[in-house]
Amino acid sequence: MNLPKQLRISSALWASPVALGLTLFYFYVTFTDDYPNSRGEIDYAPEVVSFALNPASALAYAAAAALAAWESGRLTAGGVWAAAPARSPYHVAAQALFPVLLLSWLMLLIPVVGGLISEGVSPTLACLPLLGMSMFVTIAHCVIGFALGRAVPRLIAAPALAMAVFYAVAASASSGETFWPRHVLGEYHGVLAFGTTLPLKALAPHMIFAGGIAAGAAVLLTRPRSYRTRLALPAVAAVMAVAGPTAAYAQVSSWGASTPVSVGHAQMTCQGDKPEVCVPAAGSADPGRARADVVAVVADLARAGAVVRMPTTVQDSIINGNQSRSSTTRTWLLPLTSSQRHGTTRYETLSQAVRYPCPEPKEEVASRSVKLWAAQIAGVSRHYMKQQRAEINQIANGDELLRVVQKRVERVRAMPAERQAAWYRHELKRACVAPPDTEGAS
């Protein structure tokens, strides 16, 4: 049978207006309304791909499984399996499944390619693993649907598979406290932030889960000559169909809500030494300017008597994606690219330069006072106060607290320089001591 005829008689043709229409509508809605809200500071092709595939792959898998079951039922109804075997059953299946696979892959590729084009982001090699995993799982769903369509009447198998696959995959992210479904059902529910990629370890469970069931289903298609092999066939198929999901489950059973990702995949441009300042080349930020800002703030604070150790390296925290790595005294992580775009590098430097002797300050007034004092020294107090006012709304009587802080710092700033430096050192320690009661001391 030639290709045009194959496409014409396939159910995929009749399903394509609905399937592609939904896909196009979805693509239009997400990339006009949603993506602008969640895009990162730097254009990153895998981010677009992960965003496009998130609910699109659930629809594609449902279409693949349901239409494959329908096609398989069509072959059965046409008496193909009862006819004398002139061709291998795999050949027959592949020919019937090709249009279905084509449609399902289109349902994945349209949002991906459309997203990349509409965002003006050029695709990179790093996009391929996630897209490849989705395309592989689509093939697996085709095979599973085909096998089920042979066993169950197609009028039942097709609608049941469509709903079950769509619901299971799309809902896998919100399975409450059970986290394994989201790691094995073929959909990555996060967004790959800049510099993040999915390692093989995170992609393999999806492929082993669906691929194992599909391999078991494919074994059922063979027509062995001997009676004994025919008897053993269902057992072999069952073992394969159970082994794949079990292996995938075993790998992800200890994972939490988020998939392990690998971060820091970005080419960096660096400048200077002690501190060496690095920003990703793709963000086109100027490491020289960033370095000048960092050095200036540290120098200002040192001149005012605050003890600040110059870091050896300053890195842009954007390459860590959504994973927060904390800075050390030697290595500072600052959002350099975004802060340079908004002109707030000096302010961001302050968050690392003012170091409490404890991981988290416990005393509200003292911790905010030293920050405000340092912000005044660095000349960014206006921006600091703006941030504080936005933040303070979440605390009860926050306005009052902020007024107290401002008054204290005003009083300290009137003192001679040495007294100010001594106050600063004392206050840093005080910020780490929990207040005796919830009223707080001023």
Added chain:
Amino acid sequence: MRWWLKARRIHTTLLTSYAVFVALVLLLQDVVADLPSFLTGGDNPVVAILMAPVPLYAALMVSLESRLPAAEDTGTRPVRLMDAGLVLTVIAAAALAGTVIGLSFASSSALAVGRNTAFLVGLTLCTRPLIGSPAVMTPVAWLLAVMLFGFDHGHPYFWSVLPRANDDPIALTAAAVSLALGLVGQMTLRPRAIS
């Protein structure tokens, strides 16, 4: 009558599917998941029990499609009347299962299952004279539309029917109208040959 029961595969397909349906209603009555919404970009809570009627209405369709044209077209037996009776019986059985399970487990979502089955069966029967056996996918299209477009910040729109409250007059009317139209179509129009 007996040949009709056998030709329609009632004792095999339909009874098995009814058992699956009851099991699904029992299992899914409390399952809720957040599905992506294509209108707002957020997530909407969708109860899984909306999908419980799928195997039942699909099996009913298999039943209605397994015909013996030569024997049925002679017109000596009221086959269409019997088919309409079969449809109503299946819906009554679904409603019964939903009511029993809903009352004994105090689950309001199970109570709506009878209405939803009636609506989905009606939808299938409405499109069946036009497109033949692929009509079985019409309820799937409706279910997908409800899941993807049917919620406004977690509240179902009036047209969505399936996730509406049990005593919602519009949903009840919609189910009754679609079932009536479907039955009228089945009684009067000749179904398209199996494609």
